[in-house]
Amino acid sequence: MARKAKRDLTVEEQLARGPMDLPLLMLAMLLLGVGLIMVMSASYATAYYDPKTDSPLAYAFAQGRFALLGVAVLYLVSRFNYQYLRGLSPILLIISVVLLVLVLTPLGVANKGAQRWLRLLLVAGPTFQPSEIVKVAVILFFASRLCVRDKRKPTKWTKRTRLGRTLNFVEKIGLMELLPYIGILGGIALLLLKEPHLSGTILVFVGGAAVLFASGIHWGWFVSGIALVGSALAVVVKFTPYMTSRIMLWLDPWSDALGKGYQTIQSLYSIGSGGLLGRGLGKSVQKYLFLPEPENDFIYSIAVEELGFIGGILILGLFMMFILRGYWIALHARDRFGALTAVGITTLFAVQVFLNIGVVTNLIPNTGISLPFFSYGGTALIIQLAEVGILLSISRQIPAPKQD
Numbered sequence: 163m164a165r166k167a168k169r170d171l172t173v174e175e176q177l178a179r180g181p182m183d184l185p186l187l188m189l190a191m192l193l194l195g196v197g198l199i200m201v202m203s204a205s206y207a208t209a210y211y212d213p214k215t216d217s218p219l220a221y222a223f224a225q226g227r228f229a230l231l232g233v234a235v236l237y238l239v240s241r242f243n244y245q246y247l248r249g250l251s252p253i254l255l256i257i258s259v260v261l262l263v264l265v266l267t268p269l270g271v272a273n274k275g276a277q278r279w280l281r282l283l284l285v286a287g288p289t290f291q292p293s294e295i296v297k298v299a300v301i302l303f304f305a306s307r308l309c310v311r312d313k314r315k316p317t318k319w320t321k322r323t324r325l326g327r328t329l330n331f332v333e334k335i336g337l338m339e340l341l342p343y344i345g346i347l348g349g350i351a352l353l354l355l356k357e358p359h360l361s362g363t364i365l366v367f368v369g370g371a372a373v374l375f376a377s378g379i380h381w382g383w384f385v386s387g388i389a390l391v392g393s394a395l396a397v398v399v400k401f402t403p404y405m406t407s408r409i410m411l412w413l414d415p416w417s418d419a420l421g422k423g424y425q426t427i428q429s430l431y432s433i434g435s436g437g438l439l440g441r442g443l444g445k446s447v448q449k450y451l452f453l454p455e456p457e458n459d460f461i462y463s464i465a466v467e468e469l470g471f472i473g474g475i476l477i478l479g480l481f482m483m484f485i486l487r488g489y490w491i492a493l494h495a496r497d498r499f500g501a502l503t504a505v506g507i508t509t510l511f512a513v514q515v516f517l518n519i520g521v522v523t524n525l526i527p528n529t530g531i532s533l534p535f536f537s538y539g540g541t542a543l544i545i546q547l548a549e550v551g552i553l554l555s556i557s558r559q560i561p562a563p564k565q566d
Contacts, residue, residue: 182240183491183557189484190236190535190550194229196477197536201225203443204464205457205538207450221457221538228540232547239551240558247552248309248499251302255346258299261292262353278357290541293362296350298549301369301506304343308377309499311339340383343374361530364517365510372509373502376492412527425460428453429522432463433474440470457538459530463522478519481534485512491557500556507549 205221271279279289354363415423432448449456466474488508495501518533520526
């Protein structure tokens with residue numbers, strides 16, 4: 163019996179099987195590798211003195227397992243045609259919002275005064291943070307809606323009534339178009355602030371705003387939004403003693419050197435003691451219970467202490483090349499949806515790196531934002547590698563350069 167002939171691939175399938183962007187993949191793997199080494203070094207003392215662990219390498223082994231799972235997710239996502247994400251984005255957004263709601267129920271898991279986690283099986287198993295999922299969901303949903311923004315026809319209201327004239331004015335200045343996106347961001351922000359999760363709220367706004375800006379929303383709305391948020395924060399800081407003390411502590415952490423300013427001071431000591439070439443890999447002093455939780459948000463301080471100023475600059479250089487490559491993919495993407503998605507994801511990485519480095523160097527107040535690929539944590543690492551997979555999927559469909 164003759165074998166059945168193979169079906170010819172469609173144009174969509176051929177495009178989805180193109181070569182992935184190797185520079186981005188190599189940079190991501192380099193950052194992941196250096197990050198795993200630094201987690202192993204930074205977490206050694208914490209794991210050694212943790213009664214819940216049986217090995218000083220417990221945290222490193224756990225992060226290694228997360229990394230292996232994340233790389234598998236990266237590979238699968240990179241092989242997935244990102245065009246299908248346009249249709250799946252509303253479902254993903256709804257699921258992520260439902261998970262955020264579940265976090266605030268008795269099913270949520272609390273830790274250190276915050277309730278941000280869910281059990282993987284809701285009642286048992288390891289925990290994960292739905293806030294990491296919602297960041298990607300917002301970017302994909304906004305990109306799927308805004309990629310067809312040019313086809314949107316302004317709604318015309320009757321001019322005979324005051325309400326109609328008002329709605330026409332709102333439509334004319336572009337506010338009517340923005341209202342659904344503002345509503346989505348506001349609703350998610352309320353859920354995140356209930357946890358509370360300020361850093362997650364900031365990143366959700368950053369991802370959404372990046373896609374809105376890249377889609378062509380007038381820059382005046384962003385200036386107005388920043389001014390409004392800045393004014394609101396100034397009022398809150400002025401009339402809230404807690405926030406006032408936080409700002410004063412940021413300006414002078416030595417005013418409470420053994421209290422709330424302790425972590426910042428130890429971070430600065432760690433960075434300063436690294437010198438030009440560092441103490442040497444694994445030879446940090448601050449990680450021995452001086453700097454609280456050195457494997458998490460302040461892992462860059464340990465990296466600079468052990469690898470020195472040059473090592474710290476090289477790490478930032480890798481991040482810079484990774485971010486520039488992400489924007490390169492956005493500029494060369496096959497379609498508007500891919501371009502907007504790549505802009506949102508790349509901007510998310512860029513802002514996370516900036517805010518984390520800003521906190522550990524006391525450039526900005528503490529926001530609790532982790533360093534991508536470096537900070538200890540399973541959910542964040544897996545989602546970050548999945549985001550890289552989406553960028554690689556977009557890169558597979560970049561049109562080949564025309565030859566003369």
